[in-house]
Amino acid sequence: MSTASKGLTAWLTTEEPNSARHATLQNIWRVWSRFASNPLGVAGLVIILLLVFVAVFVPWLAPYSPFEQNLRETLMAPNGQHLLGTDELGRDILSRILWGSRITLSIVAIVSVIVAPIGLIVGCLAGYYGGWLDTILMRVTELFLSFPSLILALAFVAALGPNLNNAIIAIALTQWPPIARLARAESLSLRNRDHISAVRLMGASSLHIVIAHIAPLCIPSVIVRITLNMAGIILTAAGLGFLGLGAQPPSPEWGAMVSTGRRFMLDSWWVGTMPGLSILFVSLAFNLVGDALRDALDPRQE
């Protein structure tokens, strides 16, 4: 086993990669080993993995139902029965927080899935074609960029109607511009490379070049950028929930739970404090990972 892993390490660190895939894997390995040497980044990654684990297995992990009311046990302080106390309807706060991880994770996942292709397409089209298309697309992008993301999301949610789906759409609307700008910069630098010229000489259409040859090369940096933005997505979603414009009660969304806790904060501090702490932990974890990832990918910083 140990010789096998030694062999793998040697294969990953050899000076002369044998194939393109070998080189790619070596690259990933280099980034990973730089990432792994950053204890804060690894700590963040552990928290995120834990969150994913909780979200998947919550039906077996949560001690109580997130919705079940128990009016004889309202606003109980943390104790042996309810580790994080109960809320105004006697619901177990720990169970609600655990279930809320699903909402938080799905917001992050759905927003990323919507935003990546939109930003990629807009950016690559603008960067590759240039000219008036570039001018128009980038003007629109800059307009969205010049707004604080929460304000724009708020306005969209108010217009569309407050619920979780609209909150996700609104957050996605505010998150694609930085990706588009990044993809544009990448495709600008790719557009005159030799392999693109070769494809062009072979008679490929511009659209084919953008979709099959430019966009795929932009994907890695887009993924990194989205990772960096995830903490922001979580905070915006929580902010919307707090203002009553995101997930609606009785949904155990963390921001909405803080908002409930505000009504009882003078006597029952735990109702709002606990869900807020989980927002803090998770967004800190994403920030730590993003930070470490940025350092790992940018060796110039060292």
Place this chain on the structure above:
Amino acid sequence: MVNQVETAISPAKRRLGLRKYSRFGGSLASVLTTLFLLVLLTFIIGRLMPIDPVIAVVGPDADQATYLKVKQELGLNLPVLQQFWIFLKNLLHGNFGTTLLTGRPVMEDIARVLPATVELATVTIILGAGIGIPLGVYAAVNRGRFADHAVRLIALLGHSTPIFWIGMVGLMLFYAKLGWVGGSGRLDLFYEDIVPNVTGFLLIDALLAGDMEVFWSAVTHIVLPASVLAYASIAYISRITRSFMLEQLSQEYVITARAKGVSRRGVIWLHAFKNIRVQLVTVVALSYGGMLEGAVLIETVFGWPGFGQYLTNALVIGDMNVVVACTLIIGCVFIALNVISDLLYKFFDPRIK
């Protein structure tokens, strides 16, 4: 002699001036385009509403005739392009329509609530820049050491903390438990409407009236929301200051200055820091604008009667005239800040010629 020098300089000067004007014209056009797009965007937001705006005014039980009459009054029977034209014309006259609840002009309301937010944002930015910039410089100078990591962690925590939550925890701790600061609002109820409203900024108004009790009450009320908001901007400002400083400290002139015997402190503050001042002004200006975002959340928590709370209330009841006006104003503020920081760059950076 003097004349000679002047004639030698003036053609160059004139050329420079002309270039400046043409560049100014170009950027003016691009600012106007952005402004137009902003108006278009807010118009679209205002029309997205799934609820029929006519029903919002007349109620669901109104008969057909009233419905049509109101629809006509609101201009909703016109073609969309014409509606946009009317919207644009009203904007140019400073007319944002009236609010759904009170029927008062939105513009008047905003003028009334804005000073409270500006006061909060100003105190915040003084704290944010006053603490964030030295922290960033300190981290850059002690790069890789404990202090650097500590500042980095402070900044990361600031980026990760839900601002509404830390505000709530602060209220529970420093107001409810310890009683060190004031609670909701800008003043204790007891002191409200005592000092005459001159500037709209309570701290200044109280000082002008010479009423120290009111001033103190205002201080205890602003200190917590301002600190909470400032934490976020300290996080942002200190990080950027650090990276600006690192860039400067790696330059060769720093080594030269050290080699010729300038003290460490002299190199840091008189050489390196001097070179990042312009960039810092931009950063501070932008995060001053960013306060509008934080204000929406923090004013709700602290019952601060400002722009953010006004917007939040409108959002909750779906008062789209207010939402559109506020979004438009925030967009304009950011466009203006960008323009101002561009201009600052051009004026202060000798390399941009």
